[in-house]
Amino acid sequence: METLKQDTSALSLQQEYAASLPSILAARARIQPYAHVTPVLTCSSINAEAGRNLHFKCENFQKGGAFKFRGACNAVFSLPEETAKQGVVTHSSGNHAAAVALAAQIRGIPAHIVVPKNSPACKIANVERYGGNVITCEPTMESREKTAKTVQDETGAVMIPPFNDGRVMSGQGTVFVEFLEQVPNLDAIFVPISGGGLTSGIALAAKALKPTIKIFAAEPMGADDAAQSKAAGKIVTLPEVNTIADGLRAFLGDLTWPVVRDLVEDVITVSDCEIVNAMKMCYERLKVTVEPSAVVGLAAVLSHRFQEDPRHLNCNDIGIILSGGNVDLDALWTSISQSIQ
Amino acid sequence: METLKQDTSALSLQQEYAASLPSILAARARIQPYAHVTPVLTCSSINAEAGRNLHFKCENFQKGGAFKFRGACNAVFSLPEETAKQGVVTHSSGNHAAAVALAAQIRGIPAHIVVPKNSPACKIANVERYGGNVITCEPTMESREKTAKTVQDETGAVMIPPFNDGRVMSGQGTVFVEFLEQVPNLDAIFVPISGGGLTSGIALAAKALKPTIKIFAAEPMGADDAAQSKAAGKIVTLPEVNTIADGLRAFLGDLTWPVVRDLVEDVITVSDCEIVNAMKMCYERLKVTVEPSAVVGLAAVLSHRFQEDPRHLNCNDIGIILSGGNVDLDALWTSISQSIQ
Numbered sequence: 001m002e003t004l005k006q007d008t009s010a011l012s013l014q015q016e017y018a019a020s021l022p023s024i025l026a027a028r029a030r031i032q033p034y035a036h037v038t039p040v041l042t043c044s045s046i047n048a049e050a051g052r053n054l055h056f057k058c059e060n061f062q063k064g065g066a067f068k069f070r071g072a073c074n075a076v077f078s079l080p081e082e083t084a085k086q087g088v089v090t091h092s093s094g095n096h097a098a099a100v101a102l103a104a105q106i107r108g109i110p111a112h113i114v115v116p117k118n119s120p121a122c123k124i125a126n127v128e129r130y131g132g133n134v135i136t137c138e139p140t141m142e143s144r145e146k147t148a149k150t151v152q153d154e155t156g157a158v159m160i161p162p163f164n165d166g167r168v169m170s171g172q173g174t175v176f177v178e179f180l181e182q183v184p185n186l187d188a189i190f191v192p193i194s195g196g197g198l199t200s201g202i203a204l205a206a207k208a209l210k211p212t213i214k215i216f217a218a219e220p221m222g223a224d225d226a227a228q229s230k231a232a233g234k235i236v237t238l239p240e241v242n243t244i245a246d247g248l249r250a251f252l253g254d255l256t257w258p259v260v261r262d263l264v265e266d267v268i269t270v271s272d273c274e275i276v277n278a279m280k281m282c283y284e285r286l287k288v289t290v291e292p293s294a295v296v297g298l299a300a301v302l303s304h305r306f307q308e309d310p311r312h313l314n315c316n317d318i319g320i321i322l323s324g325g326n327v328d329l330d331a332l333w334t335s336i337s338q339s340i341q
Numbered sequence: 342m343e344t345l346k347q348d349t350s351a352l353s354l355q356q357e358y359a360a361s362l363p364s365i366l367a368a369r370a371r372i373q374p375y376a377h378v379t380p381v382l383t384c385s386s387i388n389a390e391a392g393r394n395l396h397f398k399c400e401n402f403q404k405g406g407a408f409k410f411r412g413a414c415n416a417v418f419s420l421p422e423e424t425a426k427q428g429v430v431t432h433s434s435g436n437h438a439a440a441v442a443l444a445a446q447i448r449g450i451p452a453h454i455v456v457p458k459n460s461p462a463c464k465i466a467n468v469e470r471y472g473g474n475v476i477t478c479e480p481t482m483e484s485r486e487k488t489a490k491t492v493q494d495e496t497g498a499v500m501i502p503p504f505n506d507g508r509v510m511s512g513q514g515t516v517f518v519e520f521l522e523q524v525p526n527l528d529a530i531f532v533p534i535s536g537g538g539l540t541s542g543i544a545l546a547a548k549a550l551k552p553t554i555k556i557f558a559a560e561p562m563g564a565d566d567a568a569q570s571k572a573a574g575k576i577v578t579l580p581e582v583n584t585i586a587d588g589l590r591a592f593l594g595d596l597t598w599p600v601v602r603d604l605v606e607d608v609i610t611v612s613d614c615e616i617v618n619a620m621k622m623c624y625e626r627l628k629v630t631v632e633p634s635a636v637v638g639l640a641a642v643l644s645h646r647f648q649e650d651p652r653h654l655n656c657n658d659i660g661i662i663l664s665g666g667n668v669d670l671d672a673l674w675t676s677i678s679q680s681i682q
Contacts, residue, residue: 039380041402045470060628061382129386280670287401287666289628325628329621 018166018255019201021208024173027074031171034073034106036062040182043286050301053317055183057175060290060325064095064102064130066247067175067198067323068162072099074171075160076107084109086156091137091144093119094247095324096162101132112157114147116140122328163197164253173201179319180209188312189319190297193217193226193267194248196256198323203263214315217260217267218300220245220275226252226260227267244272247293247324268300275299282322289325297321359507359596360542362549365514368415372512375414375447379403379516381523384627391642394658396524398516401631401666405436405443405471407588408516408539408664409503413440415512416501417448425450427497432478432485434460435588436665437503442473453498455488457481463669504538505594514542520660521550529653530660531638534558534567534608535589537597539664544604555656558601558608559641561586561616567593567601568608585613588634588665609641616640623663630666638662 041056059067076088087110090100097113104111113132115124116139127134137147151157161168175198180186189206193199203215219226220243228236229252237251252260260267270278278295282288297320300306382397400408417429428451431441438454445452454473456465457480468475478488492498502509516539521527530547534540544556560567561584569577570593578592593601601608611619619636623629638661641647 058628065626065628283630283670284668285406287399287406287630289624289630327625329624 017200017204017259019169019173019204021205023166023170024177024201024205027070027167027170028174028177030077031070031073031174034063034077034103035070035174037178038062040179041286041288045285046281046298050318051307052301052315054298054301055179055186055317055319056286056288056298057179057182057319057321058288059175059321059323060288060294062324064099064126065324065326066095066099066291067172067321068095068099069102070174071163071165071168071171071197071201072096072160073103073106074174075165075167076100076103076109078167079158083158086158087112088160089114089148089151089155089157090160090162091115091148092162093123095326097123097132098126098130098326100160101127101130105131110155110157112151112155114144114151116144120328123326126326161253163195163250164255165197166255168197169201169204169256169259171201172198173205175321176202176205177209180206183317183319185317186210186213186319187317188214188216188265188315189321190216190218190300191321192245192248192293192296192323193219193260194223194293195250196226196252196260198321199264200256200259202321203259207263214265214312215263216297216300216306217264218296219267219269220248220296221269221271223249224267224269227269229257230261230264230267233261243292244275245293245296247291248296268303268305270296270299270303274303278302288322289327290322291324291327294323294325358541358545358600360510360514360545362546364507364511365518365542365546368411368508368511369515369518371418372411372414372515375404375418375444376411376515377403378519381520382627382629386626387622387639391659392648393642393656395639395642396520396527396658396660397627397629397639398520398523398660398662399629400516400662400664401629401635403665405440405467406665406667407436407440408513408662409436409440410443411515412504412506412509412512412538412542413437413501414444414447415515416506416508417441417444417450419508420499424499427499428453429501430455430489430492430496430498431501431503432456432489433503434464436667438464438473439467439471439667441501442468442471446472451496451498453492453496455485455492457485461669464667467667504536504591505596506538507596509538510542510545510597510600512542513539514546516662517543517546518550521547524658524660526658527551527554527660528658529555529557529606529656530662531557531559531641532662533586533589533634533637533664534560534601535564535634536591537567537593537601539662540605541597541600543662544600548604555606555653556604557638557641557647558605559637560608560610561589561637562610562612564590565608565610568610570598571602571605571608574602584633585616586632586634586637588632589637609644609646611637611640611644615644619643629663630668631663632665632668635664635666
């Protein structure tokens with residue numbers, strides 16, 4: 001099976017994955033009334049530093065402050081009326097939680113959000129701002145899953161997983177469809193990778209619409225499960241992760257991994273110091289608020305590993321997904337100060 | 342004369358000012374190959390707080406990081422070839438300095454920028470990044486003017502004033518022409534005011550293109566010369582200014598003042614604390630990097646003085662100029678921490 005995959009064109013493979021160009025285009029039509037078409041920014045001084053033309057797709061300006069709204073909105077609006085009435089549930093301490101709450105609020109159905117009790121106050125406030133019903137649990141995956149299951153059993157709410165779900169992957173893939181319309185001459189695209197929902201959605205859309213494009217994933221060295229998975233040829237999980245990029249601490253799922261395995265050119269890892277430098281560049285020169293997880297793509301483009309790889313010298317026009325901008329400024333500053341000392 | 346002005350329609354008065362709709366439209370055509378059409382952002386959670394629909398014109402994304410490039414570019418490209426060859430000169434410690442250097446670099450002529458020697462390193466670095474010839478002087482207006490005069494005498498360079506100049510006012514007025522195309526239903530517009538170049542350019546364009554629109558200027562309480570000038574009916578200067586908004590410390594000029602006097606509805610003053618709150622809102626919710634001077638319009642819209650004024654209840658769609666995003670993040674953080682303690 002593995003051999004067959006490698007011999008077949010990427011396009012014809014799409015039927016095997018949990019999402020496909022048709023499901024991504026359907027997602028685009030479904031979320032279009034609710035999601036922003038996010039702008040693409042450029043910056044000549046950053047281009048000079050990178051030696052390439054960089055195009056920044058600003059999902060930090062998406063509803064809810066991150067790309068996550070696309071997948072959550074597609075999943076929530078995919079539900080049949082009768083099912084939707086029971087509400088939705090998810091467990092997350094980050095952008096997916098707020099995205100599900102917002103999508104449910106727009107559809108007018110209940111959203112139950114299970115949140116570890118050590119989550120930052122600002123993240124919980126985001127969920128509550130969008131009318132989500134916050135349920136706290138212990139800060140372990142076991143407690144999160146058990147609490148969510150209880151909510152499901154009690155309310156009949158439907159689980160909206162953060163990434164390992166065809167509807168969510170399809171929603172995230174809409175980023176690329178939009179991006180290619182805005183910048184048709186993209187040679188490569190850099191995507192932050194965590195659970196792989198965004199990367200797999202984008203890769204499936206990209207390889208169908210422009211098969212020559214190179215898809216790079218970027219992740220922190222302190223949470224390099226995707227790079228290790230690519231190297232091992234199977235999903236690798238880590239006993240612990242350690243990075244400033246709080247949105248990139250999840251591991252690949254069984255639906256996202258096959259896409260990453262087959263369609264992603266390379267996974268480039270970057271240090272927290274490189275992440276902080278890329279953030280500073282985004283704030284000071286691109287003039288946008290981004291969260292640490294959002295800038296790993298830029299950090300990867302600027303890295304020696306990419307810059308000096310002769311195979312990639314012809315990547316002139318590079319798309320970079322700035323995935324989100326939800327930060328607690330005070331907390332961010334403290335963590336940056338600590339990480340650069 | 343004053344009585345006559347008040348009796349005549351705003352439109353017919355424009356011939357009396359240093360800029361006019363025709364000069365603004367000519368500026369637009371002149372700078373169009375070089376300047377960005379900046380995006381307009383909206384944010385539903387800020388709208389909820391303001392009780393109005395706010396449209397943010399993001400001049401922080403302009404070339405050089407501020408609206409100043411429009412006026413500098415128009416002035417530099419207005420020069421006849423023979424004159425331009427001699428180069429340009431200005432004295433400034435802020436965004437105008439970098440804007441003139443960048444415009445001159447694009448035209449391929451020398452730019453001599455006189456900079457007070459206590460200017461922040463990042464501002465000087467900006468000028469140098471754009472190829473400007475930095476000449477330091479003592480941190481007094483007298484030394485700035487004298488040094489600039491010496492440069493003029495020695496090189497034949499043309500002075501590009503920061504605001505009190507018809508070419509500069511016309512360039513700044515292009516912000517409004519663009520903005521109205523992007524958001525035709527604007528009822529009012531809020532503009533940060535310092536020397537009055539941006540406010541007067543915008544007011545002249547606005548009153549010509551949409552006479553019913555209300556123009557509000559906003560400034561810090563600690564540098565409220567424009568509000569005092571409006572109250573006194575003549576230009577008032579202050580013995581000292583004290584505000585976090587370092588770009589709003591200049592006083593009105595004899596070319597900008599008549600426009601502010603005749604066409605600006607009101608000047609609303611805001612405290613440094615209101616400025617910091619508005620900045621935080623821009624960073625955390627609108628996801629943009631702005632400098633303190635850029636957010637006085639937002640702070641003014643949110644102020645009791647505006648919100649509770651019955652004359653302005655019908656201002657539903659409000660345009661806010663975010664004038665620039667050039668900040669030294671480390672220095673900014675320190676000054677914010679001090680100002681909110």
